[in-house]
Amino acid sequence: xxxxxxxxxxxxxxxYEADRVVPGAPEAVARLRRAGLAVAFCTNATRMPRRALxxxxxxxxxPAVPGEIVTAPAAAAAWLRAEGIRRVALYVAEATLEExxxxxxxxxxxGAVVLGDLAAGWTFDVLNRxxxxxxxxxxxxxxQRNRYWKTADGLSLDAGPFVAALEYAAGTTATVVGxxxxxxxxxxxxxxxxxxxxxxxxxxxxxxxxxxxRAAGLRAVLVRTGKYRVGDEATVTPAPDxxxxxxxxxxxxxxxx
Amino acid sequence: xxxxxxxxxxxxxxxYEADRVVPGAPEAVARLRRAGLAVAFCTNATRMPRRALxxxxxxxxxPAVPGEIVTAPAAAAAWLRAEGIRRVALYVAEATLEExxxxxxxxxxxGAVVLGDLAAGWTFDVLNRxxxxxxxxxxxxxxQRNRYWKTADGLSLDAGPFVAALEYAAGTTATVVGxxxxxxxxxxxxxxxxxxxxxxxxxxxxxxxxxxxRAAGLRAVLVRTGKYRVGDEATVTPAPDxxxxxxxxxxxxxxxx
Numbered sequence: 001x002x003x004x005x006x007x008x009x010x011x012x013x014x015x016y017e018a019d020r021v022v023p024g025a026p027e028a029v030a031r032l033r034r035a036g037l038a039v040a041f042c043t044n045a046t047r048m049p050r051r052a053l054x055x056x057x058x059x060x061x062x063p064a065v066p067g068e069i070v071t072a073p074a075a076a077a078a079w080l081r082a083e084g085i086r087r088v089a090l091y092v093a094e095a096t097l098e099e100x101x102x103x104x105x106x107x108x109x110x111g112a113v114v115l116g117d118l119a120a121g122w123t124f125d126v127l128n129r130x131x132x133x134x135x136x137x138x139x140x141x142x143x144q145r146n147r148y149w150k151t152a153d154g155l156s157l158d159a160g161p162f163v164a165a166l167e168y169a170a171g172t173t174a175t176v177v178g179x180x181x182x183x184x185x186x187x188x189x190x191x192x193x194x195x196x197x198x199x200x201x202x203x204x205x206x207x208x209x210x211x212x213x214r215a216a217g218l219r220a221v222l223v224r225t226g227k228y229r230v231g232d233e234a235t236v237t238p239a240p241d242x243x244x245x246x247x248x249x250x251x252x253x254x255x256x257x
Numbered sequence: 258x259x260x261x262x263x264x265x266x267x268x269x270x271x272x273y274e275a276d277r278v279v280p281g282a283p284e285a286v287a288r289l290r291r292a293g294l295a296v297a298f299c300t301n302a303t304r305m306p307r308r309a310l311x312x313x314x315x316x317x318x319x320p321a322v323p324g325e326i327v328t329a330p331a332a333a334a335a336w337l338r339a340e341g342i343r344r345v346a347l348y349v350a351e352a353t354l355e356e357x358x359x360x361x362x363x364x365x366x367x368g369a370v371v372l373g374d375l376a377a378g379w380t381f382d383v384l385n386r387x388x389x390x391x392x393x394x395x396x397x398x399x400x401q402r403n404r405y406w407k408t409a410d411g412l413s414l415d416a417g418p419f420v421a422a423l424e425y426a427a428g429t430t431a432t433v434v435g436x437x438x439x440x441x442x443x444x445x446x447x448x449x450x451x452x453x454x455x456x457x458x459x460x461x462x463x464x465x466x467x468x469x470x471r472a473a474g475l476r477a478v479l480v481r482t483g484k485y486r487v488g489d490e491a492t493v494t495p496a497p498d499x500x501x502x503x504x505x506x507x508x509x510x511x512x513x514x
Contacts, residue, residue, distance in 0.1 A: 131412075
């Protein structure tokens with residue numbers, strides 16, 4: 001594979017799995033950086049701000065500054081800024097509120113309703129309030145629309161079903177700002193400071209990471225860690241540009257020593 | 258219009274509006290019955306059992322026995338019986354549980370998940386339990402899939418958004434057993450005991466009542482009460498067979514004195 005100018009690394013399932021770093025990940029990232037490649041991290045994580053994710057990466061031996069981390073809440077804040085929307089109703093994890101410093105809470109007449117991950121915070125009254133705000137003219141914005149995720153006691157509803165409920169109720173379609181949306185990858189490419197045609201996205205999700213990257217005009221490498229299942233790469237068109245066992249193989253793939 | 262053999266009357270918006278009977282409705286129903294037409298009532302009401310609806314009709318001056326009333330919960334019970342499903346998870350208003358005498362609650366491995374109107378009872382944990390039951394193999398059944406309804410303090414989410422949420426999460430499509438589904442109208446026609454081609458459905462909802470009836474092979478009369486808005490009849494194909502000011506006009510429409 002041609003040596004890229006920059007690499008966008010997914011986090012959960014790619015850099016770490018649950019609380020453990022993927023073996024060889026810190027060394028591989030350090031090697032890419034030493035060889036002059038720009039490195040940034042992109043995640044649909046909706047419960048942690050970039051600051052906390054940076055601390056987590058540092059604790060795993062992968063130093064990263066918040067500006068090198070692109071998250072769905074940060075992408076939402078960038079989208080709101082670009083649309084000139086300041087008065088919002090945020091239905092996001094409390095820890096991520098710090099990603100919206102330019103926004104003012106306005107329950108009466110928000111310009112946008114931003115849906116994140118509230119888990120047990122999704123009650124009828126909360127959903128009904130968001131519904132009425134959308135009927136009142138607010139844009140419907142979703143951090144992501146995953147169906148479910150794996151929790152300690154089994155599969156659990158992710159944000160997607162609640163996005164679907166509000167779309168159905170209000171007869172509208174949400175703007176998704178997380179992966180695999182094009183605006184998300186634009187923001188991540190901007191964080192790298194490298195032209196899009198020299199960027200490679202690396203992740204374990206063949207749809208969200210690999211197919212999303214290809215659709216956004218970037219190259220894609222699928223890793224066989226995290227949620228990867230044998231044969232995943234054959235399920236999407238266009239296919240990923242490469243498949244490797246883990247991020248530890250990236251320096252070799254890119255010809256970096 | 259040809260004199261029908263039986264008439265299926267919608268309730269809310271057709272026979273009564275909020276707590277008030279539509280003027281002339283009791284006399285019109287009595288006249289149809291005296292002329293030998295079979296009369297039954299069909300409603301998507303999800304909060305009251307047929308017994309309570311019968312009492313309500315009687316209080317408004319329209320005697321009706323439970324066997325002449327077809328509701329979405331009763332249609333769900335009939336559907337479960339036809340499918341041979343007895344072990345179920347019922348997410349329906351408590352007052353309607355009496356409509357499911359053949360069913361046994363089984364949270365661990367239900368054959369069907371039945372979604373009704375829980376309103377504030379829809380919490381994350383309740384939705385997540387239903388989601389896991391569907392993943393475990395339960396059929397997903399919905400009493401209705403209305404988007405919203407008008408409450409004292411504004412528009413509020415109806416059952417539909419929660420149906421949409423679970424469909425999206427589980428990647429499946431719910432079987433809707435209320436109006437305008439064909440099984441619902443079949444059940445209502447059976448309650449009348451009149452051949453389908455001699456049945457007329459009367460209601461205020463141009464889609465759920467009128468279009469639904471036409472799609473089920475029945476004739477349809479739209480009434481200009483309840484949710485009717487000027488021009489509704491022109492928004493569907495095929496159009497209703499007739500439009501009248503209210504149910505009070507039915508005897509004249511059918512040539513019944």
